[in-house]
Amino acid sequence: MNGKNRFGGRLAMVLTFLFLYAPIFVLMVFSFNDSSSRTLWKGFTLDWYGELFQDGIIINSLYTTLLVALLSSLIATVAGTFAAIGFFNMKRRVRTPLMTINNIPMTNADIVTGVSMCLLFVAAFGAWNSFAQQMNEANGTSLPSLAMGFGTLLIAHITFNIPYVILSVMPKLRQMDKNLVEAAQDLGCTWMGAFFKVVLPEIKPGVVNGLLIAFTMSVDDFVISYFTAGPTTSTLAMTIYGMTKKRISPKINAVSTLLFVTVLLLLVIVNLREMQQSRAKKDPRRAARSAASSRRGTILGAGALAAVLLALILLSRQNNSRVVNVCGWGENIDPALIEQFQEETGIRVNYQTAEGNETMYSKVVLGGSGYDVIVPSDYMVSQMRQEGLLAELDFANIPNFSLIDDTYKHLSYDPENLYSVPYTWGTLGIIYNTAMVDEPITSWSALFDPQYAGQVLMINNPRDAIGVGLMYLGYSVNTTDEGEIREAYQLLAEAREQGVYQSFVMDEVYDKMEAGEAAIAVYYAGDFLAMYENNPDLAFVVPQEGSNWFVDAMCVLKDAPHKEAAEEWINFICSTDACLANMDYIWYASPNVQALADYPAYYEELYGEEMDPALYAIMAAPEEVLAGCEAYDALPAETNDLYKELWTVLGIG
Amino acid sequence: MGRELIRLVDCCMSYDGEQVLDHINLYINDREFLTLLGPSGCGKTTTLRIIGGFTTPVAGEVLFDGRRMNDIPPHQRQVNTVFQRYALFPHLNVFENVAFGLRIPKVVEEERGGKTVKRKKKLPEKEIQERVLEMLEVVSLKGFENRRIHELSGGQQQRVAIARALVNRPKVLLLDEPLGALDLRLRKDMQSELKRIQQQMGITFVYVTHDQEEALAMSDTIVVMDQGRIQQIGTPEDIYNEPKNAFVADFIGESNILDGIMHEDYLVEFFNRKFKCLDKGFAPMEPVDVVIRPEDVDIVPVEKGQLRGTVTAVTFKGVHYDTIVDFKGFKWLIQTTDFHPVGEVIGIVLNPDDIHIMHKSQYSGMFGDYSSYSEEYDEMDDVTLLDEEADGEEAEDDEE
Incomplete structure (x- = not known):
């Protein structure tokens, strides 16, 4: 009975951990996948790690992320710790409302914080810049003009980190004997002396915890960064988000794996140290030794940190003038x-x-x-x-x-x-799995055909989705006729009612099509080529009714x-x-006529094999295909509103 | 006892417009054991904090050796404190707790080339070692140097706190209800221990407590406080035998306090009967408070008594019985070694030196009637309740 219970408990524990760590494990495994697919295993490779370090965009954003996280968590920890002490020493009547105010930014939606900070920076910098310009013109001074960038990103991160630090330090202060500071002062310490000698050791767990939370929150943040980073800086989260129009590169799996392993190692080290210390406590002689070594460790750690910071700051100074x-x-x-x-x-x-x-x-x-x-x-x-x-x-x-x-x-x-x-430039078309349909698909009708119920992935953007309906009905994709647009919408709505659509997707289309989870999808030619690499059963067609071609x-x-x-x-x-x-990197056709013509030769030289002309024709649609295609024009406002309204009624957007 | 060391002149303190100290005047002599005694909220802790430098009075002066010290921060005063809950540093062991004050560099003035230069000086490690170990011996904690604070009992922590303060050789040691958290037995032991240490070290102790027994047992001088005012200053004997008003009479020991009229020197009337007493210097026919200590009353057979009453309650207290006797509706507490059952009618005799006369005060009529004896008795003896009151006082001070 007892044994059974224990077994059940262990099972529950294993399942819990599995649930928590399975996603990370999958991500780590796929960082070694010899394919860009997120679903198909094609063998072991370290290529993504190699490519990662050659991808300036990812490495730069990783560097920004870590630098911001490090600086903002350190500054927020110092500021937050002193703020917590200040709050703590206030009278309750003042402290309670202040703590509530402190907690608001945490409960506040990130988007609100982000947008409001962005507006503040824009307004403040606007005012400053026009002032600086006037001063410079009138007095010949050279006041710099300000723009959003690393500085504003850092300020924003410090700002949203401080409340977390305060919240994590406060309980430790509450647990502390209030007379400790007075006792230290009584014994000859100044206030600052008492802070370093007595308060800090007492609240250290809270401070370290606050630092770690702040660091994590900073690495984690996307929304606030997005609004405050300006044009010159990107965090890793922003870069990953930028990839969602296309496939998220497996290089991200690699960088995430590296981050995860780093954090894991840090935690293991911290835990080992704690274990060592608690063991040492029982033996005074070892305690003395471990105290000495931990002091040395602290000094070494602080030195290393300072060196890293200095290096980072120097690196970030590589300020080209242009x-x-x-x-x-x-x-x-x-x-x-x-x-x-x-x-x-x-x-x-x-x-x-x-x-x-x-x-x-x-x-x-x-x-x-x-x-x-x-x-x-x-x-x-x-x-x-x-x-x-x-x-x-x-x-x-x-x-x-x-x-x-x-x-x-x-x-x-x-x-x-x-x-x-x-x-x-490229074309919109139908991607389908030849193993999953009976006959080649040639018409947009496949997207409204109940025989493919549950097999179709519709593109998750109103212009393309309703456009598919318009093209099938033979109308222009740029029509402003409400009747025509509603008719196209009706097609979509009915097909949806009949369960034709498995889901409305953007970048998930890669995984689903590569894994054979869906038979038919609407997407772009260049992206088909990337999928085809991982699943040769896939085919692409520009339907006979014509399609959209885009630049x-x-x-x-x-x-x-x-x-x-x-x-x-x-x-x-x-x-x-x-x-x-x-072209070789992104599979989209180039408008450079020379490059477009030379690409098959370039491919052959690079990969040592001839390029499949059928694939080349998909990438660079020949003139006769393009002739049947129509580009999108900007729609008038009321038509845009109609699209939005219909999309909302459909319940997708 | 030596010369004067500390003097408070007209010290006032208020928090948020509420006056907690009202013109405190007090002096403390070298090598004196002085106790600030009073109920919770009386201002005794605030007075101690003013001496320690943790609180600055809103008015009045704090003088050390005749020099004004109002604005001198705690770390520059030759005073050390033993805090109510010890305030030991949990991250340091016993040795380092005691050595804490010694390890802080002190500013010393040195003669150098005919000039006095101030510079910070650290004590040599050897001296620190010696002084700490010496002090641990004084407080009987030899061999505990490497213990962690949370491994010590309450009494041992108390000793560490005392050693930590005394190792700095202060002129004055302030103790804020230092025995409040200890159990009764340990408290008694520590009382004599503290007294011994004070005499051995030869320094001044300023001691805060709400426990009158503790105050009587240890002090050279007791300062009784209530409502932010000093009610009486005196030796334990003075305070007990000649309380100045009904509050002091009631707070220190047990007292029956009656309304009386002073007819002339050495003659007082109460219960419509005149008694001889040893007090003089009152106006003719002045209304007064008459204090009669429960242990001073002699019970005699009814016919021999000056007054006659009926026993309404008896409690056995070990050495004596607490006997409540009803005299025409006014209930007295009488402590007697003889048992008198409830319902017995008894007589009492009062000798002149059993009677103490006080001027009327704001406290007249508030104390000294044992009609609600049982509740009051519980309150006096309930240690936990008193502890909570002490918390209440702290709360008041810190606005917590």
Whole structure:
């Protein structure tokens, strides 16, 4: 009976730990997977770790994350500890409301904290900058202008960390005999002396705990960072989030594994030390020795910490005078190009990633984004151009623009081609698993066909999803006719009612299609190629009714702080070499006609095998396919509202 | 006892407009054992904190050796404190707790090239070692150097606290209810121990307690306080035998306090009967409070008594019986070695030196009637209740 119980208890414990650690274990295993798939195991490799250290974007954001976490947790710990002591010594009447105020930021939604801090910084810096400008003009002073960046990120993290420290130190203060400080003072200590000799040793567990919580919260934070980091800095969380439009790179598995193992090691060391100390307590002689060694350890630790900090600060000082702030999509550029550009020009590239057009747009509109170059899709170019957010480009600075094929110039989103330079292009289409359907799919009708109930992944964005309906019905994807749009919506709603759709997805499409969990999906050609690598049963088709073809184009913001560097960057990216490298990395077709034509040869040279012409045709859709495709235009506001409304009724967005 | 060491002049203290000390005037002599005695909230702890430097009076002066010390912080006063709950440093062992004060560099003035220079000086480790071990011997804790604080009993912690304070060789040791947390037996032991240490070290003790027995047993001088005022200062004998008012008479020992009229010197009337007494210097026919200690009353057969009453309750106390006797509705406590059963009518005799006369005061009529004897008795003897009251006082001081 008893034995049984014990067995049950152990089972429960094992299950609990399994539940807690299984995800991390899976992540660690897949960091060694010889494939970009998150579901299929293709063998052991250390490649992702190697690539990780060559990916400047991830390494930079990791560095930022750790530096911010370290600095903010240290500063917040000092500030929070003294604040807690201050609170503690106040009268209850004052302390209670103050503690409540202290707790508000923790219970407050991160988004509110983030947005409000962003607004504060924007307003304060705006006021300062106009003041500085006036002063500089009037008096010839050289007051610097301020922008959001590492500093604001650090301030934000310190701010949201302090309450956690206070909360963790407070109970230790409460447990402490209140007369201890007075006793120490009575014995000849000044207040500060009493603090270091008596209070600190007493509350140390709380302080260390607060430091660890602060560090974790800081590493953990996405939302507040997102709003306060400015254009020049990205934390790891921001970079990972930027990847959700595309697949999350397995390099992230590798970096997460490294982080997890580091923290685990730290915890093991801390625990071992504690065990050692508690054992030493029982033996006074060993206690003396361990006290001496722990003092030495503390000094060594402090020294090492100081050295690391110094190194980090010195490293962060590598302040090139020229910079360019770029906002792209995650996994949408070969990181080696950034390094190459920096080496060639001496211009530092701050590369940030956004998750989608709308996110990028709202950040720009909120103000203070500080971006120079953005890479919106066609319809967003159009919208931003009409709203006057874009700067006219000086094409004299972009000689490589001549390498771009005329097919991709003067498109409807920028008829006079004053504001944009095409970056990539591609088509929307149907990805299907040939092993799971009876006959090849050729029409959008498959997406509304009850025979595929539960097998279809619909794309989770209103423009593409309703667009599929419009294309199937033979209407223009740019129609403003409410009736036509409602008709397309009706198709979706009915199919949904009939259970055709397994789910509405974005980046999850990779895993599901690669693992054969769904038969049919709507997604982009370039991403199909990445999936095909992991599952050769997959096929891609641009349906007979025609489809959407899209261009992502590089634009410069009107209030860009570094317009010239921005144009230099654009010019560099347009070069044939850069386009080839990019195409190989992201599988999206380049508008550089030379690069597009050369790619099969480039592929052969690089991988030693011929490129499958069918795949090449999918990446770079031939003219006859493109002829049946239509690009998105910016829609008028009321049509946009209709899309939003219908999407809400559908209950997806 | 030596010369004057500390003097408080018109010290006042208030928290949030509530006056907790009202013009305290007090002097303390060298080598004196002085006790601040009073109920919770009387201001005794606040007075001690003013001497220690933890509280600055809102008005008045604190003089050490005639020098004003109001603004001198605690660490610069030649005073050390033993705190109510010892306030030992839990992260240090016994030795390091005691050595704590010695390890702090002291500012010393040195003659150098004809100039006096101030500089910080550390004691040599050898001297620290010697002084700590010596002090641990004084408090009978030899061999405990390496013990952790939480491994010690309450009494041992108490000794560490005393050693930690005394090792700095203060001129004055302040003790804030140091025995409050100990059980009765240990408390008695520590009382004589403290007295011994005080005499051995030859320094001044200022001792705060609410326990009148403790105060009577240990003190050279007792300062009785209530409601932020000093009610009486005197030797234990003075305080007990000649309480100044009804509060002191009631707080120190047991007292029957009656309304009386002083007819002339050495003659007082109460219960419509005149008694001879040893007091003089009152106005003719002045209303007074008459104090009669329970142990001074002699019980005699009814016919021989000056007064006659009926026994209403008897409690056996070991050495004596607490006998409550009803005299025309006013109940007295009489302590007697003879047993008188409830209902017995007895007579009593009062000799002139059994009667003590006091001027009327704000406390008149509040004490000294044993009608509600049993509750009052419980209150006096209930140690835990008193401890809670002590907490209440601390709470008041700290606004907790």
